[in-house]
Structure formats: structure tokens, C-alpha cells
Amino acid sequence: MKRLPFSAWHFVLAPLALLFALPLVWLLVSSVMSNAEINRFPPALWPHGINLGGYRYVLGNALFPRWFLNSFIVSAVAVTANLVLGSLGGYAFARIRFAGSKIVLGLMLATMVIPFQLTMIPTFLVMKHLGLIDTLGALIVPSLVTPLSVFLFRQFFVSLPRELEEAAWIDGCGRLRILISIVLPLARPALSTVAVLTFLATWNDLTWPLIAINSDSTYTLQLGLTTFQGQHHTQWAAVMAGNVITVLPVLLGFLLAQKAFIRSLASTGLKG
Amino acid sequence: MASVVGTFTVDPRSKAAKRRARGEGATGWAFVSPSVVIILGLSVVPxxxxLLLSFQVNDLVSPSEWVGLANYKALLKDPAFGSAVSHTLIYTVLYVPLSVVAGLAIAIALDRKIAFIxxxxTLVFVPFVVSAAAQGVLFSFVLDPEFGVANSVLHKLGxxxxxxxxxxxxxxYLLVAISLWSGTGFCVIVYLAGLQGVSSELVEAARIDGAGRWGVLRHVTLPALTPVTIFLVLFQTINALQVFDLVFVTTKGGPLGSTTVIVxxxxEKAFKTFTAGYSAAAAYTLxxxxxxxxxxxxxxxRRVAAR
Structure with missing residues (x-):
């Protein structure tokens, strides 16, 4: 790679980038501080050594491992279901002619503009009637498939050349077979976009778990962290250790698949 | 190729083709029905x-009672709702323009090929993927009056x-600042993607015609980015009017109700005081x-696009 010439822009961009990074650096640093360092005045700005007491407390005395598992289950089921149901629906809307398809698609897209506050009370009542309140099911059912997932798959499939599927169709392949063995292997960008958006939405959600869950053993990480902070107001190192555990999967996912994350999020903007 | 929208170009006279075309409707519905049931069932019905709830008195447990427009009338007279609306508007009026303008400025600064770019x-964008709950917990600590690093730094500075x-x-205002820290990155990446679409020939032509850096920005780049800007204003406004998680984690609407926003x-009306009808009326208003x-x-x- 050719070396780039030094630019004066570094004097603007480096401090700016640092400003955005600093709170997260502090999150990591304070999670390995001792309570003594935090609780004196003025509090220390840098730890003297790495103290894992916060992590030990959070993993041993609190329900964080359980909450992590709950969040993981909800996100994993939601991502899988959105990929399966979204691609099935998106494919049908893109390729199959059937009575009512345009009206149903239009209705589904229209629901994207409904704010969540408008539906949350009846959704709570529906989940209560189904006996799902205070179970992970209450968190999973509403996020099984979103109109955005169906729409993103449909847009992608419409852009694929039809000829790819025609040979298989003439050979007598069914639609499901064509979708699985011809279309989906080409749909990696759409699959990763839907996976990223669904994961971010379910992992980071607080509002709905707050409404639907009461028992602490059924909390998700976001709800658990929030409650934990309220109950351990003086154990900041432990709270920050819990916070790191809550944020880490998203941060790691983002750093490992940065291109997919950025493309997914930018695409909601440019096509929206 | 003369393909028909929605079906393949198979000889329509063959019997097999006709049978398959009839089966297509069933396949189509089979593919979409799980999505249709879940999405419409959990949106249209609620x-x-x-809407019905907003005309009723309901505590989420006992049978509800029809009260007509009473909830809406009470809402208009409720000073707590009035101040929730004004807090939300202050938050929105500060957050939306600041995040969009800062997003554009930072995107332009980041739109160059230099080392470490x-x-x-990555660093500008990364706060965006952090959940509002985690942001709230982090800043509750940073801004803790006794143990927080913010006061510690102020102390050092005298x-x-x-x-x-x-x-x-x-x-x-602190809530606005935290939201700017995490939300500006989204504007940056959307603008960065938009900037790749600004025709370099147009920029070149403007340069040759003697336009300076500001001239190019004002007369070429900004007009080309207008659709992106409108999208971002819309997206950020919708998010700002619905802010909740961050408020719940940091202030719970306090102190003295100073951060009670509409959501x-x-x-609170639905799940704390169990006045679900009243809450539904407020939700409908929002x-x-x-x-x-x-x-x-x-x-x-549309008007901009038609121009």
C-alpha cells in the first residue's frame, strides 16, 4: 500500500474521534477499578491495577449469566425467524403472483409507520391472554418477523435477474426448492442486513421487556442492567462490569462485521 | 425477454403450466401467511x-367503561401532559438539527483518503450500536455528583x-448531549454513503467555473444531498419524539418532572398508575x-424531487 501524505485534517479528526471514544474507554477502565478508587473524593481518573472484583461480583452474585442467556435466546430466535419468515414472504411478494398480494404488501408496509407506543398496551393485553407475560415468549413472538425484514428481502429479490430461476422452474423445481437452493445462496447481502438489524433491535431493546417481564430470572440484559444499577448504587465497578458484559456482544459483532453493520444501517437511510 | 410480471414465461397452453399457475396462489399465500398473521395481527388489531381504549376507563384488569371523549378532554387540561409535550419539543428541537448538521460536517471531514480514516x-460511529440502557447506566456513573468522573475533572480544573x-x-440538556454522542454517528454514515453519490463531474465542473470550497458545498454538494437530509430529519424527529429508554434509565422523568417526555x-399512565385508557389517548395524540x-x-x- 502506498503511504498517504500527512494531512492537517488529523488535528481535527483525531480529537473528534477521541471525544466519541472516550466514554466507552471510561466504561472499560472503570469496570476494572476497585471500589476504594471510585469511592474516594475526588475519584481516581486511572486505576492502579486491574481489579476484577466487579466482574467476579456480577458473574457470581448477580443473575447476569442468566440475563445474558435470556437475551441470547431472544435475539437468536428473532434473527433466525426473521431470516426464514422474511425471506419466504419477501420471495412470494417479489416473484409469485397471487390474489391480494399487492394489498397485503401495502398494508404490511403501512404498519411500519405505526409508533410502538400506540400498540404497546393492546400488545401487552394480547400477550396476557396468550399467557405469555413474564416469559421469554412475550419477547419473542412480537419480534418473529418485522415488515422491514420482509421489505428488505423483497427489494433484494426483485433486483435479482429472473433468468437464474427459470431453468430450475422449467425443470419442475418447486418454489421452496428454488428459494433455498438458487435464490438464498445469492442473497448474502440481504441476509446479513436483516440479521444485523434484527440483532441490534432485539438485543438493545428495553421498553418492551420492561413492560412484559416481571420476574428477575426472566430479565434480559438491558432490563437486568437497569435494575441492577438501581439496587447497587454504590458498587459502580460492578455496575460497569455488568455494563461491559451487556455492550460487548454488540461491540464485538460490530467490530468483526463492520462493513455489514454500516451497509445495513446506511441502506435503511438511502432506500427509506 | 418478454417475461410477464410475477410469473415465468412458460408456454401457457401446456396443461402442466396451467396446473402450476393455479397452485401458485396457494404457494404464495403459504409463504406470506406467517408474516401476515404476525405483523398485521400485532399492528392492525392493537x-x-x-383507539377503543382511548374512549374508555381501563386499569388493565377489570372490565372497562365507556367514557367518550373524557380522556382527551382531561389530557388537554392536564398540566403534566402539557409539560411532557414541551420537554419533548425542547429535546427534539435541539437534538434533530444539531445531530443532522454535526453529522454532515463530520461526514464531510471524514470523506477523504488519509491515514487512520x-x-x-469506526470511533465516531461505534456509540450508535450501544443500547440506550447501557448509555444511560454509563452516564449515570460519569455524571454522578459524588463518584462521577465529570465532577472529578471539574475539581481538577478548579x-x-x-x-x-x-x-x-x-x-x-444532558439527555440531549448524550443522545448527540450516540446518535450523530448514524447521520455521519448515512451522509457518507450519500456523499459517494454526489457526481464528481459536477464538482469538477463547478471548480473549473471558479467555485471555491464553500461555493461547491453550497451549490453542488448540499442540493445533491437534499433527499438524504430530508430522510435524516424525518428519521431523527420520529426517534426524538419517541425518546424513552434513556430517560427511564437516567432520570425516571425527574428531577421534579423536568425530563418527563411524552412516551x-x-x-407511566399505562403501567404504573394503571390508567390505560388515559394513556391510550396520549399515545393517539402523539x-x-x-x-x-x-x-x-x-x-x-416530493416537491424537491419534482423540481
Missing amino acids: VLWS GLYR LPAQGFFSDPGQAL YFIW AVALLVVGVALQIYR
Whole structure:
């Protein structure tokens, strides 16, 4: 790679980038501080050594491992279901002619503009009637498939050349077979976009778990962290250790698949 | 190729083709029905149900009672709702323009090929993927009046300690600042993607015609980015009007109600004081406001596109 010439822009961009990074650096640093360092005045700005007491407390005395598992289950089921149901629906809307398809698609897209506050009370009542309140099911059912997932798959499939599927169709392949063995292997960008958006939405959600869950053993990480902070107001190192555990999967996912994350999020903007 | 929309070009006279075309309808419905049931079932039904609720007194347990427009009338007279609306508007009026303008400025600064540019972009964007709950918990600590690093730094600089979230005059503005820290990155990446679409020939032509850096920005880049800007204003406004998680984690609407925003009000009425009908009326009021903003911006977008 050719070396780039030094630019004066570094004097603007480096401090700016640092400003955005600093709170997260502090999150990591304070999670390995001792309570003594935090609780004196003025509090220390840098730890003297790495103290894992916060992590030990959070993993041993609190329900964080359980909450992590709950969040993981909800996100994993939601991502899988959105990929399966979204691609099935998106494919049908893109390729199959059937009575009512345009009206149903239009209705589904229209629901994207409904704010969540408008539906949350009846959704709570529906989940209560189904006996799902205070179970992970209450968190999973509403996020099984979103109109955005169906729409993103449909847009992608419409852009694929039809000829790819025609040979298989003439050979007598069914639609499901064509979708699985011809279309989906080409749909990696759409699959990763839907996976990223669904994961971010379910992992980071607080509002709905707050409404639907009461028992602490059924909390998700976001709800658990929030409650934990309220109950351990003086154990900041432990709270920050819990916070790191809550944020880490998203941060790691983002750093490992940065291109997919950025493309997914930018695409909601440019096509929206 | 003369393909028909929605089906393949198979000889329509063959019997097999006809049979398959008939089967297509069933296949189509089989593919979409899980999505249709879940999405419409959990949106259309609740939207109508909410409308009914807003004309009722309901505590989420006992049978509800029809009260007509009483909830809406009470809402208009409720000073708590009035201040929730004004807090939400202050938050929105500060957050939306600041995040969009800062997003554009930072995107332009980041739109160049220099060393470390990938790292700079990553760092500016990374707070966006952090959940509002985690942001709230982190900043509750940073801004803790006793143990927080913010007062510690002020102390080192010889400045007086601040109350931060415990000060009714500061709390709402701190929420705006935290949202800017995490939300500006989204504007940056959308603008960065938009900037790749600005025709370099147009920029080149303007340069040759003697336009300076500002001239190019004002007369070429900004007009080309107008659709992106309208989208971002719409997206950020909708998010700002619905802010909840961050408020719940940091201030719970306090101190002295100074950060009670509309959605916090709605949540509190439904799930804390169990006045679900009243809450639904507030939710409908917010939804109508969102609809008006959305439609106005759509009309504006069409006009810009037609020009």
C-alpha cells in the first residue's frame, strides 16, 4: 500500500474521534477499578491495577449469566425467524403472483409507520391472554418477523435477474426448492442486513421487556442492567462490569462485521 | 425477454403450466401467511384496540367503561401532559438539527483518503450500536455528583461541582448531549454513503467555473444531498419524539418532572398508575403528531424531487 501524505485534517479528526471514544474507554477502565478508587473524593481518573472484583461480583452474585442467556435466546430466535419468515414472504411478494398480494404488501408496509407506543398496551393485553407475560415468549413472538425484514428481502429479490430461476422452474423445481437452493445462496447481502438489524433491535431493546417481564430470572440484559444499577448504587465497578458484559456482544459483532453493520444501517437511510 | 410480471414465461397452453399457475396462489399465500398473521395481527388489531381504549376507563384488569371523549378532554387540561409535550419539543428541537448538521460536517471531514480514516469513522460511529440502557447506566456513573468522573475533572480544573441529573435545570440538556454522542454517528454514515453519490463531474465542473470550497458545498454538494437530509430529519424527529429508554434509565422523568417526555408519560399512565385508557389517548395524540410531521416531510420531499 502506498503511504498517504500527512494531512492537517488529523488535528481535527483525531480529537473528534477521541471525544466519541472516550466514554466507552471510561466504561472499560472503570469496570476494572476497585471500589476504594471510585469511592474516594475526588475519584481516581486511572486505576492502579486491574481489579476484577466487579466482574467476579456480577458473574457470581448477580443473575447476569442468566440475563445474558435470556437475551441470547431472544435475539437468536428473532434473527433466525426473521431470516426464514422474511425471506419466504419477501420471495412470494417479489416473484409469485397471487390474489391480494399487492394489498397485503401495502398494508404490511403501512404498519411500519405505526409508533410502538400506540400498540404497546393492546400488545401487552394480547400477550396476557396468550399467557405469555413474564416469559421469554412475550419477547419473542412480537419480534418473529418485522415488515422491514420482509421489505428488505423483497427489494433484494426483485433486483435479482429472473433468468437464474427459470431453468430450475422449467425443470419442475418447486418454489421452496428454488428459494433455498438458487435464490438464498445469492442473497448474502440481504441476509446479513436483516440479521444485523434484527440483532441490534432485539438485543438493545428495553421498553418492551420492561413492560412484559416481571420476574428477575426472566430479565434480559438491558432490563437486568437497569435494575441492577438501581439496587447497587454504590458498587459502580460492578455496575460497569455488568455494563461491559451487556455492550460487548454488540461491540464485538460490530467490530468483526463492520462493513455489514454500516451497509445495513446506511441502506435503511438511502432506500427509506 | 418478454417475461410477464410475477410469473415465468412458460408456454401457457401446456396443461402442466396451467396446473402450476393455479397452485401458485396457494404457494404464495403459504409463504406470506406467517408474516401476515404476525405483523398485521400485532399492528392492525392493537391500533384499533388502542383507539377503543382511548374512549374508555381501563386499569388493565377489570372490565372497562365507556367514557367518550373524557380522556382527551382531561389530557388537554392536564398540566403534566402539557409539560411532557414541551420537554419533548425542547429535546427534539435541539437534538434533530444539531445531530443532522454535526453529522454532515463530520461526514464531510471524514470523506477523504488519509491515514487512520477507517479508525476515525469506526470511533465516531461505534456509540450508535450501544443500547440506550447501557448509555444511560454509563452516564449515570460519569455524571454522578459524588463518584462521577465529570465532577472529578471539574475539581481538577478548579471549577465548582455540578448537580447534573439531580439539577432540574440541567437534566434535559444532558439527555440531549448524550443522545448527540450516540446518535450523530448514524447521520455521519448515512451522509457518507450519500456523499459517494454526489457526481464528481459536477464538482469538477463547478471548480473549473471558479467555485471555491464553500461555493461547491453550497451549490453542488448540499442540493445533491437534499433527499438524504430530508430522510435524516424525518428519521431523527420520529426517534426524538419517541425518546424513552434513556430517560427511564437516567432520570425516571425527574428531577421534579423536568425530563418527563411524552412516551414516559404514556408508559407511566399505562403501567404504573394503571390508567390505560388515559394513556391510550396520549399515545393517539402523539401518533397524530408523528403522522402530521411525516406527511409534511413527504410532501416536501416530493416537491424537491419534482423540481
